[in-house]
Amino acid sequence: MTRLVRWPGLARNGHSNLAAYRNIFVLVAALTLLQGAMAALAMVMSLKLLAGGVAELGIGFVAAAYSAGFLGGTLIAPHEIRRIGHIRTFTLLAGICALAALVLPLAGREVAGWSFLLALAGAGAAGMLTAGESWIANAAPAQSRGAILGFYHMVSKTGAIAAPFVVAGALAGFGAFMVVAGLFIAALLPVAATNRSQPELVAAKPFGPRRLLAQAPASVFAAFCAGAVNNSVAQLYPVFAAAMRPDDAAGFAAQLNGAILAGAMIGLWPVGLMSDRFDRRLVIAAAAALGALAAGGLALTAAIDVPLLTLALAAAFGAGSLSYYAVAVANAADRASPEEITSMMAGILVIWGIGSVIGPVIAGGFLQVLPGGAGLFLFAGLALGALMLACLSRMAISPPPLAEERAPFTVSPATSLAIAEFDPRGEGEQPDLFAEEATS
Template identity: 30%
Template sequence: MLRVLAHSWPLLLGVMLLMVGNGVQGTLLGIRGNVEGFSTFQLSVVMSAYFVGFLFGSMRAPAMIRRVGHVRVFAALGSLISAILVIYPVFPDWVAWTLLRVLAGFCFSGIYITAESWLNNTATNETRGQALSAYMIVQMLGIIASQVLMNLPDTSGFALFIIPSVLVSLAFMPILLAATPAPTFESTRRLSFRELFRISPLGCVGMLLTGGVFSAMFGMASVWGAQVNLSVREISMFVGALYVGGLVLQYPIGWASDRMDRRKLIMGLSFIAAAAMAITAFANPPFVVLLGAAVLLGGITNPVYALLIAYTNDFLNREDMAAASAGLIFLNGFGAIFGPLITGWMMETFGSGGFFLFIAILFLALGTYALWRMSQRAAPAVTGGFSSLSPTASSLAVDAVLDRGQGGRG
């Protein structure tokens, strides 16, 4: 690990600063939108817009990089992000914020792909696993650190918009000055969604559902917190707890997944999450219990995402894994677009508990579908190793995980 840090610390530092900036933006807009008088539905549209841009960016960024080079794309998208972050308070209108969020999602998607390609390019086959583990850890730490900044006493002013803009600008310095050669992008064979569904129905349906869970969690958590009159400190603690859960529970769940039928684990975790979220929706628990629910929710959502990718790969030859991962990530991103929209509608229809109720319904659907699929097909005879993955990782990072984690299969 020390060897990885010695070679990759500029990239990892830059990624952490990017995640701090993006994390502040995601939480702050939900709080500030409530101050500006936006309705829950309007804020849900604003939050969904990020995932529209992110999905589009994941499809277009590799072509842009091949055409003009990764340095130019990185600099252009980074400059646009810095500008967007300081424009939000200048135009406190939900339609303007929606358009800005689409641009922000597009830019961050391109930035992640560029940073991940750099990291992958600097790593060797022997160090790639450690490098990607470090990458996932700094992503989580960056988001957790961003919630500390949310406690600065200026949610109604400009400072909390300027600080992430500065952090994003500073993030480019270590990355752009890193003495590493430019990575290359090669075309990847595509799998049709029909073929992907034939290979793994559970993988496809699960990725759609977890996309909705992930975007509802991280897009609407601050909106929910403002609606139930939590303080800024409490909202930041709740959002931070979601990521702490993902950081802490990823490894033990991954360890268990390599020793049992992954579908049983997906089913069990989904039912646990569904029950916990349903209870939270109707019980009106104290704040300390809400923090525990957040740790559990984040700790289940991130590993289940990785479990679905690992389960699908159990049925694939190595040469098909990259194409399958691209399709699964697209399905996850498509599902993410609708998460905040439906959550916003449910919060307006059923009250603040609709936030947890929507997530409970999605996990219940996933657990039920996993149970049904277990009656339709036997578990694969050979399973590959589980690798920690985050829904914020691009297909390039996932492909790199597959290269080091599944290289022995064929």
């Protein structure tokens, strides 16, 4: 049965459980601000480079540099957290991200300068996510992990929806860069102010691509496609918005981003319910088909000015393309033994990260070949169509796992390796570390 979002424990114990989870909520608030900073940075990056006359392919390279930094930060951050702790790591990296955002105007229109600074920001954001999510993972009581994970996923998306609207009102001059830096700094305040003990970091060691391909090839295809397509759209959608509404590029970009993420939030639950009842590969194929059709519609509407139609198609795209990653993780978990699930999920995230580096470069090329912004969604539609065919072909080759071998669907955002430890399908129970006051 799908794990639905609910306030963990409130129905049973009321205010006592709310008090027990207060620091979890504080960390969720910090990571929501972080998600907002990341979304705002993507919008500023695309629109500022576009306004500076940088070609779409160059913008794609900058987006790929950010993704490469993010992937590197995901892999390196656990070592830094073990060395200096969660709070110091979070604070250090928030400072690096804010500094990178403030120095960006000095890079002018130089792709190399933007790429270096965005790679730093990507690595820093990944490390902040690793520190925050691993802390929540260790603190969340085992019986409430699914509910807390769903709550975190839904709330953090509101930050990614709201922040671009804030940036849209401050895009002129240096205001947008200051907003992004301010969001990174604001994210560290709740973490720096806590007086609770920090957990020991337990980071999963990811499975390699070869082992993942042998055990769950459909999940590998889906994770790679999700990284390539969804990250490309998340980084480059302002180019599409600017082509459609050049007089209000920032405002329409914020609306487009909000529609895509709102569609993803709404579409996740029916997709999850279906994945518990049918072959998960079929559900991935259906979600990819919905995303491909919506992407095709968006590519066709690039030449016309019908905002409501565009936003409706964007929501449909989000419901399809941004929902199947969690199903891919569930499909991989079904094929792993209990002690392998955490490493399997971490490996799937690395595959997603590799796709997120490659995708923006290809998407940037499509944007340059097909002007008017349509190239972004043409690339997305073709990739999603290929994923649909790949999943259907896997269904014809191998049967699904037996019903008793399938774990319930759970929200699985593509953020950090720590999210694998957060997932309730992982083995072992974690202590509620927030129940004890720090001794120093």
